[in-house]
Amino acid sequence: MESTATMAKRGLVMVITGNGKGKTTSAFGQALRAIGQGYRVCMIQFMKGRKYGEVLAAEKYLPNFTYYQFGLDSFVMRDNTAPVDIDLAKLGLEKAKEVINSGEFDMVILDEINVAVDFNLITKAEVLQLVRSKPSDVDIMLTGRYAFEELKELADMVSEVKEIKHHYAAGIKDRAGIEY
Numbered sequence: 001m002e003s004t005a006t007m008a009k010r011g012l013v014m015v016i017t018g019n020g021k022g023k024t025t026s027a028f029g030q031a032l033r034a035i036g037q038g039y040r041v042c043m044i045q046f047m048k049g050r051k052y053g054e055v056l057a058a059e060k061y062l063p064n065f066t067y068y069q070f071g072l073d074s075f076v077m078r079d080n081t082a083p084v085d086i087d088l089a090k091l092g093l094e095k096a097k098e099v100i101n102s103g104e105f106d107m108v109i110l111d112e113i114n115v116a117v118d119f120n121l122i123t124k125a126e127v128l129q130l131v132r133s134k135p136s137d138v139d140i141m142l143t144g145r146y147a148f149e150e151l152k153e154l155a156d157m158v159s160e161v162k163e164i165k166h167h168y169a170a171g172i173k174d175r176a177g178i179e180y
């Protein structure tokens, strides 16, 4: 029998969803943990254009972290998506296919991809196809609220971050170092 050390790793499909704060930070935490163990990690961020603190830190201090962003700095509204939002999400999906199948990464994180599906920027079928056709040893993580049912069924791990309270309700919003 093959030993554990030589056995090909079984790549996991992990989903972090829910309406509370902590999904993207969880994904960056997972990336950091994986990099510490020698993984080559790629994160693709959908729908967001701002500079995240984790990315600023990674640029300065972290090797083996590759990052692509496909979004504008402005907020995308569910009922008011612009053609550019769709174009960017489609480019993000193409990039995701490329990096997942490149052999250059052990873990690929698709941050906010669930929201891109919910907002109809990309389809459920496209995401399911992407997940089903991934190389068996690549770990992938898909984040964002509103993860759809078939994806949750397909995944090996699903966690839901549930809001109990958020400082936004007290008028405290958008702090560097907390929100981005």
Ligand code: ATP
Pocket (backbone or CB within 6 Å): 019, 020, 021, 022, 023, 024, 025, 026, 144, 145, 161, 163, 166, 168, 169, 178, 179, 180
């Ligand atoms: P974070 O990036 O801090 O881990 P998140 O990825 O879970 O948050 P998103 O759904 O991506 O959260 O929302 C982006 C922003 O909205 C975050 O800056 C977050 O603080 C804020 N946010 C998240 N959940 C809530 C909430 N329940 N009420 C108000 N604002 C929220």
Ligand code: MG
Pocket (backbone or CB within 6 Å): 023, 024, 025, 112, 144
């Ligand atoms: Mg997020």
